[in-house]
């Protein structure tokens with residue numbers, strides 16, 4: 001097969017072409033995502049409801065459904081310059097190995113120490129916390145990527161960073177923990193006896209290895225009680241999708257330079273931030289009737305919020321202190337089976353993506369983890385990058401779509417988000433290499449039991 005020479009292997013933008021504004025997709029949605037609700041009164045959440053938990057400017061971004069563009073602060077842009085623009089790679093070698101006429105591109109977000117796209121929002125959130133004069137922020141981390149990104153961002157702005165890390169990850173991923181500590185963060189295994197909610201959970205479930213919902217509740221409790229602290233979150237929220245729009249804006253600028261129009265855009269979906277960011281400017285064109293694209297969200301079969309969840313108001317955390325969000329959800333008590341794509345284990349999905357999916361503007365599919373690791377291994381051997389298990393969900397579906405093109409002979413252009421690297425996920429790769437990886441898919445009865453506990457609104 002001949003290789004086109006006109007399009008380089010890597011399309012790097014000039015620094016001057018890096019976006020100066022984030023794009024707020026909700027401004028172009030005619031039917032907006034349903035508003036967040038105050039967890040006590042069930043009235044739409046106001047700025048005053050949000051500011052005890054979140055920084056003021058971030059709370060404003062959370063509620064902003066009208067401004068399409070929001071300036072990226074100069075200090076955030078300076079930090080972005082150290083690792084952005086990120087490359088858009090033409091997967092020539094993968095295309096050749098698959099023997100597909102499809103053109104495959106991936107936007108690689110793993111080129112920073114945290115190893116994922118999460119740094120794009122971490123640095124923005126730390127900036128606003130610093131600007132507000134706060135002493136520090138608290139957060140939870142499951143697999144560890146978000147905590148790592150936030151610890152880097154906080155050290156850059158001289159903020160204290162307190163991370164509640166799900167206990168089983170804390171024990172299984174000592175190196176992630178040490179990266180956070182190296183950047184000055186304090187890391188506490190959750191549940192812990194440093195919070196009321198932690199002590200309550202430990203008493204009820206001695207020996208528990210923790211969950212994301214529980215770690216969120218601990219982090220929120222500390223933020224609300226401690227003077228000069230706020231809580232920050234690495235996905236799901238509208239503000240996070242806004243910051244991640246830099247992924248899509250760069251992708252679109254790079255493709256436009258070569259006159260390339262994608263047919264299919266694919267991303268893995270945990271809370272929806274990387275996917276929401278990648279598709280944002282393209283979805284904006286679709287909403288305005290300027291162009292059409294297929295968008296595919298890929299989630300694990302073990303945690304299928306879009307493909308099998310309910311579109312309903314639900315709590316964002318187990319402690320039920322955060323606002324209620326209308327989203328595709330498996331129920332806030334749903335604990336997915338041990339899946340190695342830790343970053344995709346959240347029970348709900350961004351309210352913006354949920355609404356787009358509900359309107360039929362985006363597709364969703366779920367994949368089993370052994371098939372994901374097959375694709376991850378194939379990709380690593382051909383394209384050279386060792387992908388994160390989360391990112392590999394998108395790789396799986398990109399390969400499947402490229403193979404469909406091989407059957408039909410169509411030269412479609414496929415773009416997918418390669419959100420990160422898998423260096424800290426070698427226990428998962430070890431399981432796969434040893435043939436010990438299993439696929440767990442929740443039964444309908446398990447999901448129904450969880451839906452029965454959804455708040456009645």
Ligand SMILES: *Cc1c(COP(=O)(O)O)cnc(C)c1O
Pocket residue numbers: 115116117118145146234235236268269270271272273274275343344388390391419420421
């Ligand atoms: C956290 C994470 C994800 C999933 O989060 P989203 O908010 O859905 O983007 C995907 N890939 C990597 C590498 C992650 O760290």
